[in-house]
Amino acid sequence: MSLALRDVSRTFNGTTAVKNVNLEVKPGEIIGLLGTSGCGKSTLLRAISGLDSEYDGEIEINGTVSKEIHDTTGFIFQEPRLLPWLNVLDNVTFGLTGSRKEKENKAIDYLESVGLRGKERLYPRELSGGMAQRVAIARALVTSPEILLLDEPFSALDAFTKMQLQDLLLEVWKKYQSTIVLVTHDIDEANYLCDRVVILRGQPGEVDREFIISQKRPRDRGSEELAHFKSEILESLDLNK
Secondary structure, eight states: OEOOOOOOOOEEEEEEEEEEEEEEOOOOOEEEEETTTSSHHHHHHHHTTSOOOOOOEEEEEEEEESSOOOOEEEEEEEOOOTTSSOOOHHHTTTTOOHHHHHHHHHHHHHHHHTTTTTTOOGGGGGGHHHHHHHHHHHHHHTOOOOOEEETTTTTSSSSHHHHHHHHHHHHHHHOOEEEEOOOOOOOHHHHHHSEEEEEETTTTBEEEEEEEOOSSSOOOOTTTHHHHHHHHHHHHOOOOO
């Protein structure tokens, strides 16, 4: 599913968070939004999702301009946001329509996709951080979103769990071919996952530069090519000075 942002700006109480952002995303692309804190990355994600409709400009999804919440988008937050009184299965099926059996069968399929088959009856307090985030991914996928929005979904995890879930995300993307927009502070994560990395800079945030990463997947995290991209991104952010 295609996505286009045209001159998108957002102002909060007289302070502009992002300004005149233009972005075209092709169906099945993985796009990274990267920049320092306060440049409006999460603001853009909320606008795309329809959770925030008070922006200026246009957001077009598959040829349709709308400020409503889109059934075709799924959102994965920085923290899992699971309902503590529901078990894993009920968290994933929460909000779905259909018979209980239909909902549970669908949820089990997605839990299997994220490696949690057999964990359906566990409660959030019984899960590790990585397992909880896998549940959040399954919950986002169960609605079959054509656009998947991720707001720093792995930032609270340890390095090894983060890498495991990055690989899981690529497996999910390969299977379901969702268009993905990923907000991250992690340059290595952006380079490993994304087809393009869009750099936002300033306050208000504006698109400063874009990097196309054409290296085939699976990528070698330690490759010279990704190291080169990291150096360029650091230079564009003035973080290597």
